[in-house]
Amino acid sequence: MRAKRETTLLIHIDPAAPIPLYQQIYRQFRDAISEGRLATGVRLASIRSLAFDLGVSHTTVEQAYLQLATEGFVEGIPRSGYVVAHIDTEYMALDRHVDVGLVESTLVDRSRDAFFAENRAGAQVPFDFSYANLQPDAFPANEWRRILSDVLYRFDCPELSRYEYTDEPSSLTSALARHLARTRGVRCVPEQVFVQAGTDGALSTVLQLFDRERDVLGMEEPGYATVHEVARRQGFRMTPLPSDQGSEVFLSALDRAKPRIVFTTPSHQFPTGSLLSLDVRTRLLRWAEANDAFIVEDDSCNEFRYGTAPIPSLQSLDAFGRVVYLNNVSKTLAPGLRVAYVVLPPYLLRRYWELFNYAHPPVSWLTCEVLARFMEGGHWDAHVRRVLKSNRRNRDELLRHLGAELGETVRVSGTDAGMHFYVAVRNGMTQRELLESALAEGAKVYGTSRMWFSRPAPEENVMIGFSAISHDRIADGVAALRRAWRG
């Protein structure tokens, strides 16, 4: 490229200004070029001549030119000079404060959204019957901090400075494999266990092992809205499997629709709280084997059974490698940790490694290491016992008061397990009216309508949880519900 002519741009510098000299020069050139005052191809003053004019060292000018060159405003021709590069001056003049209005309107829309209004401001209500959150002080902060200090003191944590790959068994996958074998009868080696970023992330990963075009996901209805949404985002078609009309209806829907993947919550159906019997379990497994289907067993909440011991997992009955075991630490330790895990059967394990060659584990090594030590040190079992005890106390209290205050008006089910009751309120109110009248009395209960996706949701069903509310507020909370629903 040849220079057309030399610049006549006048540069001013102020040695007293707080801005470095080379930056003052740089900026004046940059702005002149951006605004089109220096046209493409124009030759800049030579480093030495400009330095002489300004009374500074030539290296100072050099530094300014170098910065202009790396940012693309000028082009350096070796040992010859600098010329102005091609710059779209029209573009550079455009205002970049774009579409802030769209951001703001989107934010406002969100804040009005019913689901968020329901779930977000829970803490601000006197009686929050949340079905998923835990007691505010449930997290074993002291133990966690101690273990974390041990890990960080140990030595310099080279693991944190390395990219790991998902086929390296870790202390956490080993601890989980042992724990699952002991408490849930799950048979696996650590290499089958994958730690994931929450249930959403786990499910996302599992779905990616299948074929969007051909494979259909069978979804419990009513069921987790999150699962429904993840499947939609992942581009999978869904077929509803009625979960509130008994197991025969469930199984025959399965046989009609023949999904490739089936999402189930066998040990505690969400939200109804029902339980898949042993007979249905074996029929489900046989069906999966006969139809080359896979079952995702979401075993969340299995720890909380009131009356009987936890029942064995579906995976432990699986003789064909048809079950993906899925669980998380959100209900027992902390939702805020975002730790879930899946156990893949052999076929899907192979498929995983075809598709996740360059994938890294999605959860912090530090979190995994601390959790592994927490489990291996026996803190996990002790902690689950504590949480179970608290949940049982709250459950009994809530059940007692619901019976006493609203005995005639409500039909309560799903009381054997989990962190909430599935309650039909028979006072003629719509779901919206039920939630809003309760809220007006300071009590927050939760709607179920988003858990249906193929047929209209029954109006009268709400969820009343007992995991987050403090024990001594339950009585007053139920009194508030009575005022709201029985006048």
Place this chain on the structure above:
Amino acid sequence: MRAKRETTLLIHIDPAAPIPLYQQIYRQFRDAISEGRLATGVRLASIRSLAFDLGVSHTTVEQAYLQLATEGFVEGIPRSGYVVAHIDTEYMALDRHVDVGLVESTLVDRSRDAFFAENRAGAQVPFDFSYANLQPDAFPANEWRRILSDVLYRFDCPELSRYEYTDEPSSLTSALARHLARTRGVRCVPEQVFVQAGTDGALSTVLQLFDRERDVLGMEEPGYATVHEVARRQGFRMTPLPSDQGSEVFLSALDRAKPRIVFTTPSHQFPTGSLLSLDVRTRLLRWAEANDAFIVEDDSCNEFRYGTAPIPSLQSLDAFGRVVYLNNVSKTLAPGLRVAYVVLPPYLLRRYWELFNYAHPPVSWLTCEVLARFMEGGHWDAHVRRVLKSNRRNRDELLRHLGAELGETVRVSGTDAGMHFYVAVRNGMTQRELLESALAEGAKVYGTSRMWFSRPAPEENVMIGFSAISHDRIADGVAALRRAWRG
């Protein structure tokens, strides 16, 4: 259901055994039913009669029966008795140690995989010229631990016990928005910032905002293999955009293929290390606006520039809301933390909230909170300076020795920025031979062939990194490379 006849099953219990009495009873019934020794419909001994026979309390037997009932082995008929439920005894007899062979063979296959052999055992080699890992002691463990203790001491961390939703601005998104505005000129509000589980996770999320059927992803070639893999898993078609033949070839490929999404690394192209000039940047942005396309700007590694100050981000030039800004803390703080973040432009923000209604943030609240305080406390800037300094020292050392020992044999590029050099070795060896001969001398360099996906990769290009190796091993490492490549 009516009972056929009563059981004659003999139950033994041992009060001295470590197993609870009710479990001894439960297990004997369970096994008998599983194995078919008690047929469907058979009536169990009544609770009181069995209790009398065994000499235990009737509540002990009741507990055993209850467990059998919840697990589905028996059915309780109210005020009548328990009968054996329908059990698929044939199924229950199946061996459940299935397909362990498949698991094991998959594991063996993996351990032989070239990529994993290359990336996994890095630490065991005397001279690891890794291009992505950090110094083993790079993580600021003391500061991190102190902040973490502050957070956990503070009070009971109710945030850990709650499910959050992704539209709640957090201390981290606020800190990131401020930091990005200051150091990269990125204009955004915290509500546009989304913390994600690593770059893989971030990219996954971004892709889900598009249409798999219609939208094509334009991918730099050579470029990140991870991006390629994520796109494949997400079901997106890809079109290659040559990144090693100058910007005109890049832009014309763009104009021919017209992808909807373009993945770029403008401030430090991976792996070539080249830089997108200002002119190309504006042309890219104009092109995106004219073609209704979106650009994903991976700004990773922008912090490491040797010689000149970091150049402004593409997002800061974006007048149309066409750029998704993407970065992570893996190169500066720790890959093991798995923290990345995206800044969505208004249109994609709206799209996000259509699809991620029930999504939770994928990163631990604890990690986010500590990182936010780390940044707000000024530790981030100081730490980046430290890492930059270490990288610069290593870069200079490596460049010096490469020139001295292999000056004739290699052509080194991409030296202005990043954590590695892009090196063409001109000694006639294939890529495999280059890597293996180096490894035989104890030096690990990294292949580039997986970064091409539509055309054959040049054999002679390897990456030689300097971010993980210790400073005083570089000289010996390069000597090893000389022995390997020049005999």
Place this chain on the structure above:
DNA sequence: GGGTATTTGTCCGTATGTATG
């Protein structure tokens, strides 16, 4: 047209005030 002087960018070391640890 070829040798030479000059201009040019580039690379080197160094001094100084400031920020960092």
Place this chain on the structure above:
DNA sequence: TCATACATACGGACAAATACC
């Protein structure tokens, strides 16, 4: 408090490009 490192600014030496004779 003090040593260190860094950003800034400076001047000199060098070699390639250019202009001149």
